[in-house]
Amino acid sequence: MARQTTKLDTKKVSAELFTLTYGALVTRLLKDYENIDDVNKQLERMGYNIGIRLIEDFLAKTNCGRCYDFRDTAEKIQLAFRTYLGVFPQVSNWSAANDEFSLLFDNNPLTEFVELPDHCLNLKYSNIFAGILRGACEMVQMEVTSWFVQDQLKGDNITELRIKFIKKLEDAIPVGED
Amino acid sequence: MIVYSVYIVSKSGGLIFNYDHTVSKVEVEQTFSYPLEFKLVNENKRVIVSFGQRDGIIVGHVLMSVNGISLTGQQLDDGKDVFEVLENSENYPVSLKFGRPKMTTNEKIFLASMFYPLFAIASQLSPEPKSSGIEILETDTFKLHCFQTLTGVKFMVVAEPTDIKLDVLLNRIYELYADYVLKNPFYSLEMPIRCELFDQNLQLLLEQVEKSGLANI
């Protein structure tokens, strides 16, 4: 019998599977922990473990040089979102001291099919991103912190992730780069 | 192009990986009559030639076996002390095998931890800030190429002296590290690398480089 020739889009399927798996993970965590804050922390920790390894893959593939100012970093983070998740966030809302910026997502790949139930309003659903960014930047001797200012899951129009530069980890800088 | 070995040093300065791809095998076995013309001493738990080199046996060569019996330290595997055996003229003629000493793992770890501060000094000597650190260390018998990642991990390749820049090779090794070591869930950062897949792929990469050069990797 003739086979349907519609090819499944591998990239799209990969992304959807990632979203579904992440969702199943969050559901599992919500069952395991009574306290929503613990779930948030666990997501961040997992993200951190991913970030410290992901950074080397990113550096090896893109051959990026070191960032000497935060705008540079913002561009690289944008590139990473594009490379690994296939999304194109916008960089904007720079603070006056150029040490804080926002990434604006038209659609957050993690929350594509998700609706937050009422008792989970404190849940930082995409907290894994915060962990990934913290881990990745720490490996290149930068301490950053990030949080969601707006979240489409909570009714806002867009999802806004704000990233702030805390300090350079001077002790950990590889020799020659100081 | 011959690649001798690959070393990876973690960001805290410890050797986490070393691989000898090509080991130059220099072994000389000859029969000698009493008395021996070279002076042997026990140094660093090995019996080595300290003076009197001849016939391809040079100072620094290690005594590997006597009449086919190998030795540990200065004791032969059959229990006798090698110096006593060689003093006694009744044991001659005797067949001795000498070779170049192979570096033990401990020695390699020691050398790698010496390299780390050397690298630091070199960077600080730089007249301009933000130096890349040692990229090439050159001697008459080999060239050591070094690449430090932004995360502080150093990849080093010891190869035969050549003018070809080995950046591409170092970058490919970095990619293999990202693929087979970091994506192995059982590997913890900063620990010695014991991933068979990484070893296999590295060996394949080096064999490819030897056969067809750097163009295709």
Place this chain on the structure above:
Amino acid sequence: MASQDVLFEFLHHEIVAYCNSKSKKEKEDVSELEYIGFACGYRIIERLTKDWPRFKEELDMLKFLCTDFWSSIYQRQVDNLRTNHQGVYVLFDNEFRFLSRISEGNQYLEFAPQYVSYTCGLIRGALANLGITCIVTAEVHLMPACRFHIQVQKS
């Protein structure tokens, strides 16, 4: 490894590590992991077969699993599908994606079950939503090759 797969690979590792740490028994409990896979398989098959014509019979569904489904998720088709035509199917994947970065041969063999549980659940969930209730188990003798046993439960 293609970039879009890297993140999923790491996420999978974290989930396995999390389920191991939560396991109260001494032996690693893979049932939680399997359930996560089940939930994903159940949902993703819906999205994948949206525009697909109806499957005529069970074997066609299995074939779909081995070709399009497997290649869109694991970047390769299943190497071999065997069946006794009485509800038992065996899928052979000689280079299973989640094992291929871990080792080739026997290193880490004892941890292999944790890395295939999610997929067992995925298969079970996908087939469940297609109307087939089954039990899925996996066997790994030599990494990265893996065999998935599907036993269809007739109601």
